[in-house]
Amino acid sequence: MKKISIGGLQVSRIGLGAMSMSAFYDIGTANDAESTRAIHRALDLGVTHIDTAEIYGPYINEELIGQAVKGRRDQVVLATKFGFISHAGGGPGVIDSSPTNIRVAVEGSLKRLGTDYIDLYYQHRVDPNTPIEDTVGALAKLVVEGKIRHIGLSEASPRTIRRAHAVHPITALQTEYSLWTRDPEAELLPLLRELGVGFVPYSPLGHGFLTGEIRSPEQLGDDDWRKTNPRFIGENFQRNLRIVEEVKAVAVEAGATLAQVALAWLLAQGDDIAPIPGTKRVARVEENTAADQLELSAEQINRLNNLTSATGERHSEAGMAAIDR
Numbered sequence: 001m002k003k004i005s006i007g008g009l010q011v012s013r014i015g016l017g018a019m020s021m022s023a024f025y026d027i028g029t030a031n032d033a034e035s036t037r038a039i040h041r042a043l044d045l046g047v048t049h050i051d052t053a054e055i056y057g058p059y060i061n062e063e064l065i066g067q068a069v070k071g072r073r074d075q076v077v078l079a080t081k082f083g084f085i086s087h088a089g090g091g092p093g094v095i096d097s098s099p100t101n102i103r104v105a106v107e108g109s110l111k112r113l114g115t116d117y118i119d120l121y122y123q124h125r126v127d128p129n130t131p132i133e134d135t136v137g138a139l140a141k142l143v144v145e146g147k148i149r150h151i152g153l154s155e156a157s158p159r160t161i162r163r164a165h166a167v168h169p170i171t172a173l174q175t176e177y178s179l180w181t182r183d184p185e186a187e188l189l190p191l192l193r194e195l196g197v198g199f200v201p202y203s204p205l206g207h208g209f210l211t212g213e214i215r216s217p218e219q220l221g222d223d224d225w226r227k228t229n230p231r232f233i234g235e236n237f238q239r240n241l242r243i244v245e246e247v248k249a250v251a252v253e254a255g256a257t258l259a260q261v262a263l264a265w266l267l268a269q270g271d272d273i274a275p276i277p278g279t280k281r282v283a284r285v286e287e288n289t290a291a292d293q294l295e296l297s298a299e300q301i302n303r304l305n306n307l308t309s310a311t312g313e314r315h316s317e318a319g320m321a322a323i324d325r
């Protein structure tokens, strides 16, 4: 697996997103033993970048990762996130990036991950009630104390990134980016390159939609988060299947799977981009990491650049409202 630098931090260019091992998708079907095997297989295949968050579960996803990397901590770049749980009483779902909340959050994450340092610590969502300078100032102190090594932001706007980076270098921005979510290309990617900040695309497989495995909303359980995502609902779902067919045509030609094509296209966007496909299954870890070897032709990339646009916003109204714009 090739390694790249995101803002000065070395990672495998394909990472592993751990969220679906404990939360949001296929609730109740996750199996910790298989998830642990998937993590170990990823490490064996040269994946060094594992992504979690205190809100995943909440908490149990970090515990799972902590257990799985025991004895192999040095092989892993552990990335986690704070700010989606307010420890002052608001609880899960309440955005809070105040310095006091960060202090509580980091101690909890360190404990659950079974480590004395976090490689990459992200603010999960920008907090409209706390100036970003205060948040990054608090994080900079954690860097000095050795509790975290790098600072990241998630779904931050260009203005917020500039302000944050002026306080302390930001290593990576994590934001949704995939074949059906191209928003970061206009402003974010040029800015990140100007500042030397790496980019970690989340949901690089479109929450699984782009793999072609989900052919109908009925395949998703009632409590599956995707049931609230506009792109997975009714007419939109049906229309978006056209994108899957277009990706499939390239996949057949390239002798690859749709997931591999989606990942190879992202990798072709630059060597400062490190996607974190999510899965809780060994076979999919193997499939996804093999995208590292897939070189798409210029003509295939051009076709993928010109897919039918997605129908529906990428998050629900409430989800979009939490995004810094």
Ligand SMILES: NC(=O)c1ccc[n+]([C@@H]2O[C@H](COP(=O)([O-])OP(=O)(O)OC[C@H]3O[C@@H](n4cnc5c(N)ncnc54)[C@H](OP(=O)(O)O)[C@@H]3O)[C@@H](O)[C@H]2O)c1
Pocket (backbone or CB within 6 Å): 016, 017, 018, 019, 020, 021, 025, 026, 051, 052, 124, 154, 155, 174, 175, 201, 202, 203, 204, 205, 206, 207, 208, 209, 211, 213, 259, 276, 277, 278, 279, 280, 281, 284, 287, 288
């Ligand atoms: N910063 C943020 O706000 C934010 C938001 C969302 C996600 N994330 C991070 O990004 C990571 C990835 O995003 P994501 O999980 O939302 O979406 P994703 O990576 O686009 O897709 C994951 C979904 O696709 C399925 N899948 C994975 N590989 C597959 C394959 N080869 N063939 C068929 N299906 C496949 C998974 O199912 P199985 O698990 O059953 O294999 C899962 O349901 C998360 O784990 C999390 O760490 C961050």
